[in-house]
Amino acid sequence: MSAVAAGFDLDRPPAILVLEDGRSFRGDAYGAPGQTVGEAVFSTGMTGYQETLTDPSYHRQVVVMTAPHVGNTGINDEDDESSRFWVAGYVVRDPALRPSSWRSRRSLEDELVAQGIVGISGIDTRALTRHLRERGAMRVGIFSGELAQRPVTELVAAVQDAPQMTGAALAAEVTTKERYVVPAVGERRFTVAAVDLGIKAMTPTLLARQGIEVHVLPATATFDDIRAVGDGGPDGVFFSNGPGDPATADAEVAVLRQVLDARIPFFGICFGNQLLGRALGFGTYKLKYGHRGINQPVMDRTTGKVEVTAHNHGFAVDAPTDREVAAPADAEGTAYGRVRVSHVCLNDDVVEGLECLDLPAYSVQYHPEAAAGPHDAAYLFDRFVGLMERRGLREDTSDEGARPGPPTSATKSMSDAGEDK
Numbered sequence: 001m002s003a004v005a006a007g008f009d010l011d012r013p014p015a016i017l018v019l020e021d022g023r024s025f026r027g028d029a030y031g032a033p034g035q036t037v038g039e040a041v042f043s044t045g046m047t048g049y050q051e052t053l054t055d056p057s058y059h060r061q062v063v064v065m066t067a068p069h070v071g072n073t074g075i076n077d078e079d080d081e082s083s084r085f086w087v088a089g090y091v092v093r094d095p096a097l098r099p100s101s102w103r104s105r106r107s108l109e110d111e112l113v114a115q116g117i118v119g120i121s122g123i124d125t126r127a128l129t130r131h132l133r134e135r136g137a138m139r140v141g142i143f144s145g146e147l148a149q150r151p152v153t154e155l156v157a158a159v160q161d162a163p164q165m166t167g168a169a170l171a172a173e174v175t176t177k178e179r180y181v182v183p184a185v186g187e188r189r190f191t192v193a194a195v196d197l198g199i200k201a202m203t204p205t206l207l208a209r210q211g212i213e214v215h216v217l218p219a220t221a222t223f224d225d226i227r228a229v230g231d232g233g234p235d236g237v238f239f240s241n242g243p244g245d246p247a248t249a250d251a252e253v254a255v256l257r258q259v260l261d262a263r264i265p266f267f268g269i270c271f272g273n274q275l276l277g278r279a280l281g282f283g284t285y286k287l288k289y290g291h292r293g294i295n296q297p298v299m300d301r302t303t304g305k306v307e308v309t310a311h312n313h314g315f316a317v318d319a320p321t322d323r324e325v326a327a328p329a330d331a332e333g334t335a336y337g338r339v340r341v342s343h344v345c346l347n348d349d350v351v352e353g354l355e356c357l358d359l360p361a362y363s364v365q366y367h368p369e370a371a372a373g374p375h376d377a378a379y380l381f382d383r384f385v386g387l388m389e390r391r392g393l394r395e396d397t398s399d400e401g402a403r404p405g406p407p408t409s410a411t412k413s414m415s416d417a418g419e420d421k
């Protein structure tokens with residue numbers, strides 16, 4: 001604890017990071033003392049650690065920062081993406097001794113201690129990242145103080161006992177208990193039901209700036225709960241980012257199918273993209289080591305433009321990226337018309353976005369809310385407004401609740417929907 005209290009005291013207790021495959025790294029205790037286990041993931045963001053630490057999608061993950069200096073700008077009162085740190089552990093090369101920013105209120109390390117986040121510093125985070133990149137995501141433990149003196153074989157066994165990320169259903173552990181409303185900024189133009197699967201605060205903030213009144217609902221929301229939002233139901237439905245394996249989210253997928261059946265405009269981000277993929281009948285799979293950071297190149301296949309984007313995902317939708325396809329039918333044989341992969345990651349051709357051509361629904365795997373990250377993808381929020389405007393226009397002729405039929409002019413591809421504004 002002396003390292004924390006003094007701020008300048010480099011006499012840190014020892015710590016060890018142990019991977020499930022037996023590789024270990026010795027360093028110094030950082031943040032709260034003790035032990036922790038989780039899935040080892042690395043983030044390549046050079047800024048934005050406060051947003052990373054408070055992103056609920058990192059629940060049960062031990063985050064390794066590839067940027068060598070972390071903590072330089074301290075912790076402020078503005079950038080939290082939720083009410084607490086969610087990471088299971090934190091791994092840095094060289095922690096800042098003294099934060100420096102006009103917004104800083106306290107040091108990163110003090111906050112890690114206050115929130116009980118066990119970390120390790122002084123290890124070769126690039127060697128660790130290369131190991132994860134070559135061997136794939138795996139479980140990890142951090143053990144500090146006297147625990148670091150235990151035989152490594154004993155610590156490896158403890159890591160191997162930790163739960164896997166594959167098969168983990170975690171939305172219920174991070175979602176809001178009570179529903180709440182984020183009011184529209186300026187005149188209210190639309191009302192949206194946002195299902196919180198681990199939502200980041202910036203998402204309702206950006207929706208609200210579009211004149212949307214956002215009703216954030218717990219992950220357990222039923223279709224009736226969604227329909228009860230707004231006067232005569234919501235204008236649109238949003239499914240958020242969130243932790244865990246999308247293959248476990250059967251109940252949420254069933255609700256999303258009801259949303260699609262009712263032709264309510266839908267937008268999903270990250271976990272929400274994976275659930276749209278599943279609702280349409282595609283599978284999901286675990287990536288070897290995932291995408292995390294704020295510098296990932298994505299191509300919008302509609303325009304051919306490349307965006308630099310923020311990512312945090314370990315799973316992906318398994319859909320063909322080179323052509324539009326008929327959505328595979330679900331178990332009941334429901335057809336959702338044609339689908340195309342709207343965005344792909346240029347590093348590895350992974351699906352980064354889905355677009356329904358016969359339904360008002362789309363989603364992206366990455367983070368247009370960009371907290372932290374570049375704002376290249378902000379247009380995706382305009383697109384949601386465009387879908388809701390079009391729905392308003394076709395209200396007279398629509399057959400609410402009908403199965404999707406052939407495309408009409410009002411439900412044609414939403415690629416250009418944002419341009420109506």
Ligand SMILES: NC(=O)CC[C@H](N)C(=O)O
Nearest residue numbers: 057241242270271314315
């Ligand atoms: N940020 C997210 O929504 C992540 C989704 C999912 N848990 C994944 O790791 O792929």
